[in-house]
Amino acid sequence: MTIRLVTDSTADLPEEWLRDFGITVVDLHLVEEDGVPVSTSAATPDEIAEVYEELLADPDCTGVVSVHLSRELSRTWQSAADASTRFGGRVLVVDSQGAGMAFGAVVAQCAWAAARGLGLSATYELAERLCRGASTFAAVESLDSLRRGGRISAVAAIFGGALSMRPIIILRGGTIDLAAKARTTTKAHQKIRSLLREELSKGDVLVAVHHHRSPERAEDMAAEIRKETTFPERVRIVEFDEVLGWHLGDGAVGVSVTGLHDTEFPIPGVSPQAEA
Numbered sequence: 001m002t003i004r005l006v007t008d009s010t011a012d013l014p015e016e017w018l019r020d021f022g023i024t025v026v027d028l029h030l031v032e033e034d035g036v037p038v039s040t041s042a043a044t045p046d047e048i049a050e051v052y053e054e055l056l057a058d059p060d061c062t063g064v065v066s067v068h069l070s071r072e073l074s075r076t077w078q079s080a081a082d083a084s085t086r087f088g089g090r091v092l093v094v095d096s097q098g099a100g101m102a103f104g105a106v107v108a109q110c111a112w113a114a115a116r117g118l119g120l121s122a123t124y125e126l127a128e129r130l131c132r133g134a135s136t137f138a139a140v141e142s143l144d145s146l147r148r149g150g151r152i153s154a155v156a157a158i159f160g161g162a163l164s165m166r167p168i169i170i171l172r173g174g175t176i177d178l179a180a181k182a183r184t185t186t187k188a189h190q191k192i193r194s195l196l197r198e199e200l201s202k203g204d205v206l207v208a209v210h211h212h213r214s215p216e217r218a219e220d221m222a223a224e225i226r227k228e229t230t231f232p233e234r235v236r237i238v239e240f241d242e243v244l245g246w247h248l249g250d251g252a253v254g255v256s257v258t259g260l261h262d263t264e265f266p267i268p269g270v271s272p273q274a275e276a
Contacts, residue, residue, distance in 0.1 A: 003114035003123050004055045006066040008043060008076050009241045011104035012210065016268040021111035026051055028069070028076060028243045040243045042075040049083035052091050063120035067094040067107050067127050072174040092124040094131060097174035101208030101238050102134040102256035109206075109261050130259050133202075135172040137179065137195050138210070138254030139188035143167050145249035146176065168192060185251070189221055192255055193228070200229055204260035206267070207235040212245035212252045221253055234260070234267060 006024045007013070018025060026048055030037040048066070055061050066084065071077040077095045084091035096103030106127055114123045140146070146169070166188035170179040179195060182188035199205070207225060211218035218237050226232035240248060248254070 001062045002060050003063050003065060003118065003120050004061050005107050005111040005114065005123075006048075006051060006055070006064055006080075007104065007107045008068050008074075010069040010074070010076075010099055010244050011067075011107055012100045012208070012238050012241050012244070013104040013108060014236070014238060014269060017104075017108050020266075020268045021108050022115070023107055023111050024051055024055060026076070026080075028074065028241075030242055030246055037246050040074075040246060043079050045079045045082040048076075048080050049086055052083060052087055056087060056090060062090070064091045065094065065110060065114070065120065065123045065127055066091060067096050067103055067110070067131070069099055069103075070097045070171070070174040071095045072097075073099060073176075090120075092120060094124065094127045095174070096131045096134075097172070098131060098134050098136060098256075099171055099244055100136060100210050100240065100254065100256050101206075101236070102136045102171070102258055103131055104238075105206045105208065105256070105258040106130040106134065109265055112265055113261065126261060130261060132173075134256065134258040135170065135199060136210075136254055136256040137192045138169050138171070138248060138252055139182075139185065139192055140167055140169065140248050141185070141251045142249065143169075143178075145247055168195070170195075185217070189217070189253065192221070192253075193224060196225070196255055196257065197228070199257040200225075202259070204231075204263055205234070206258045206260050208256045208258075209235065209237045210240050210244075210252075210254040210256065211237070212240045212248055213250045214253055215239075217251070217253045221255065225255070236267075236269060
């Protein structure tokens, strides 16, 4: 008997992680007008309920843990919560309070633990605990995209754009805050690495370097982080999905840090040397 994990596309999980851990993904979408993205669209309760129904139709599946983008950033969590009421307690829904691999790495670890026999309630509790400890720092070229999408206030956007500053944001506990600013992109990335030192010192963690249309910057960031850690094999490069990328804007680079529940957790993918 197995517990299955469901998440959404903003978890930014690499294909090999989805395959290796048997994770099901519900897609979020960009909404376009005349071929131009103008907003984003959450999954609906019916769409998510269909996914749950299909998984639970398998006699081997005894329950589902569904982990989603912060409820402060999307209605997808609410849709999942609404859908879960149709299944008599067999589906438990987690508000990740995060985005990207900050919670994608949680989903992967929970799927692995569930495949090794962890039950429904214990898998849910593990997801809740790991999500609470995760965080994401990101350097964006401006806050215009976040303000356009209603994810940060106009006052913060004005502050972030002052004197051509590069804003650095932090996503933790479900909300986006302005953590720092820098005069250049290079300085912003240095600031992120400085802010990360406390996170990396907490113990065993998984690190994801995200980017939106800026692979060279992400590779540079990952290379520097690997030099500063004793676990370079746990630092992966992952591109933001189209929804998060639209909110953050071109050139954005972010770093997510998520606690590692079990050091035996197998990390799929290529070696750091091959990836870099």
